[in-house]
Amino acid sequence: MGENAKLKVENLKAGYDGKVVLDGVSMSVAPGEIRIILGASGCGKSTLLKTIIGLEKPLGGSIEMLGAKVDWSEGRPSNELMKRLGVLFQAGALLSSLSVGENVALPLRIHNPGLPVRVVEELVRLKLEQVKLGHAYSKLPNELSGGMRKRAGLARAIVTDPELLFCDEPSAGLDPVTSRGLDDLLLELRDGLGITMVVVTHELDSIRALCDRMTFLAGGKVVYDGKLDEAEANGPQEVKDFLERKPGEVKQTGRTIAFNVEDV
């Protein structure tokens, strides 16, 4: 870590529509690391991801990716930087009017208009084979199942060989076997190509399979940053409870009704 970190977030304040969701979030992701961002629903995981990948403007703090500071002075982060990232969206976010093959080819086609069509096609087939979707090249996204759409989304995210890959809940809503397959795929990508990854998830099985380090968010702050086994051994109680699937204390609010009961 330190100077050559692939992603460095410092004191980030983020939110949308004038609502602050995250305040003072810092983290640093080393090259080749799989970083899990974890937390209960509604804790700001997705907001953090959206802010890092430039879909929401940060309200404060700084983000540094691949050695360059993300600069919002032109209204959006620079395209040159964005081209070096891959993003897998929660539902795949494939363009529904294009076939799977065209979807995967899209970033290549737009960024390198001079690339011969056949080369793009070969490359796309290669990537689709990698995510085990070789047969789906000419299908439309709505002909695919949820898991296949996510894998196609992953193929699109890695088609430009990004150095940094972001995944928003890659295994949410998938059956255990498919979700395991997706996790294995991510591990293969990391081991084979050395892609650094930031994965937002709350599936405990995925966390166990993938996690190098984790960042646990709660109440808009980082509660824990470190390795999984250390968190299980002596992390904060909140993190331990989450990992052991214990519900935290639930405050009972409500009114008790005093009925008039009469015995006969």
Add this chain to the structure above:
Amino acid sequence: MKEQVVELPEEISPEWVSREHFRLMESSKGGVLKLDCGKLHKLDALSLAWLAYLQDTLEKSGGRLVLSRLSPELKKDLAKVTLPEAEKPDGKEKPGLAARVGESTLKLWVEMRDTLVLLSESLYWSTMAFFRPKTLLREDIIIQMVRLGSNALPIVLLLSTLIGFTLALQSGIQLQKFGATVFLASGMGISMVTEIGPVMTAVILAGRSGSSITAEISTMVVQEEVGALHAMAINPIHFLVLPRFWAMSLCMPLLTVLSAASGIFAGLVVGLLFFRLSPASYLHELKDAVTINYLGQALIKSLTFSWIIALVAINKGMNVRGGADAVGKATTSCVVTCIFTIILADAVFSFIFYY
């Protein structure tokens, strides 16, 4: 205080509550309602909610609810019941008339500004495309031209012919009174070319192509597809806006010409059938009346209308927030805004061209 005793059934079902509730309320107003729970053997969520409501309303009207002959188990259940607190209204006052007027004016202003920004970006990138032709997605423009333009051709032709027919018939009858049916051609020519052709085509395309642009783009926004484009460093202006902008700009003048031509042709048919005009005199009169000046007006109008439709539709689509209902609302609002702006622009043009 009067007292009423009612025996509850074994189980309180939704049907039972809907049948008995108002009767019970009516007959025990201000008195004591005693519910005999001897038969009751289950207290489910519905029974609890109903009992709580009954107790509240009775007490408010000065009455009292008494449960009698409850079995020990049910009594224990009843003691444990807590009903979740209803959400408090967030205390915000409803904005007054002035605030609402101000808010919608501000919204209108923001929308107008966004549309103009979109226009300037479209023109900027279109100009840039002349220097870097590869950034223009030609295939996509052709696809959009087919979808937004040529697929609208049959309906545009049909409606223009019908309007031309009606217009020719009505004005012909008036002209006949003065024996001036020969001027049918000039009247038809000028009104179809400068007014009906551009406005009809624009209104049809606003309803047909504008709504489809808004629906498509807003669905893409709702499904995070536009976010994905940003994340792939693909500028939505290149990928979504320019193909539609160009397709509309190219198709609209062509459709307008065809629309005017079909209306004029309908006028010719009416002239032949009803007013004994010869084709030669109709065409001769037409050639004299419709000068290049009028054709220029038609071109300027149709191009402006095409930009209005394309940019309003894209802007409405891009700014959608929410789910399926927002897509519907955006589409409706797109068509209304387009037609309003087109007619407003047409009025402004008439003013500019004739004064």
